[in-house]
Amino acid sequence: MKAFALAAALIVAPLSAHASSDMPTAAPAAEGLSAEKLDAMSAAIKAGQFQQITSVLVARHGKLVFEAYYDDGKPDGGPEARRNTRSATKTVTAMLAGAAIARGALPSVQAPIKTYLKGRLPAANPDPRKDKVTVEDLLTMSSIAECDDDNSFSRGNEERMYLIEDWVGFYLDLPVRGFPEWMPRPEASPYGRSFSYCTAGVVTLGQVVQNAVGKPLPTFADEALFKPLGIEAPHWQMSPLGLAMGGGGLGLRGRDLLKLGQLYANGGQWNGKQVLPADFIKASVTPHANARENTDYGYLIWLQTFPGPDGAGHKAWVMSGSGGQKVAIVPDLDLVAVITTTNFGVRQPHAISEKLIAEHILAAVEK
Known part of the structure; x- marks a missing residue:
């Protein structure tokens, strides 16, 4: 079965009981992406060209257009796996x-x-x-x-x-x-x-x-953020004294991560409801510090530019965790991409995921 055929099969799989909170789906071509290029990306991932990528999800114009799991069939893989987001938790x-x-x-x-x-x-x-x-x-x-x-x-x-x-x-x-x-x-x-x-x-x-707020961080997260987005059963790591680890390790599904990215793309709105204040989102993606060359930092989110196939740069807001975990929001393309990996022991895992975003996902945008 071709890689993209696998992705398509997963896209049309039955939605959860909270289907009203799930993202609508569409064929890539309907939202201006090349299915053939996404299929080529999937083949490259399966061939090991990007080491150990475990999942890729892409949304365009608020619709899920690509979803593939490269560890499907493993006990801790597939669409329901809670991915260790590492420092993407910080966002x-x-x-x-x-x-x-x-x-x-x-x-x-x-x-x-x-x-x-x-x-x-x-x-x-x-x-x-x-x-x-x-x-x-x-x-x-x-x-x-x-x-x-x-x-x-x-x-x-x-x-x-x-x-x-x-x-x-x-x-x-x-x-x-x-x-x-x-x-x-x-x-x-x-x-x-x-x-x-x-x-x-x-x-x-x-x-x-x-x-x-006067309540445990996971309780507040469920109330204020996760339940409005239909995110269920997040897995928090805890400190020895019982504080939820806000700095890393939160376990979320690939679709959960995509929703969080889409929330930023929507200016804090989800299904017509203002989940986070629009002015806070705007402040979050405004540069507040220079992190390194060509990369600024907002409110616990990276602000960087990805090269496009046309030579133009595309500014992105990126949730990022060790091993190359990425949720990239590209506002000028109205696109959100999620990459999860187990590239913890390889060299330059962030560069691997960024190459996948720039050379495959952004390159698939046709209009």
């Missing part, structure tokens, strides 16, 4: 912060996190500057804490956090970050913020949201 935590603001539980992104962490004063490295850290500082990976997951020497490196049971306390105890003269200070950085990728800060943001 979900940003959504929950937006939902808390919409409900008035948080006044704004300028709210100091200290207000919602009473009784959690840092046991180490007290500093009045740490008292001024805001929700937006954590949303933009630019708080003053010395925390860098990309630097194994950093005191705030994610792997060090997992060695203790109190992950929020780990973040709060971090010293203030230093800026030697060869590193630009925040005021000299693009957008006035100095980016430093910090999972511990996002874990702490989850605690802030939980305390602000």
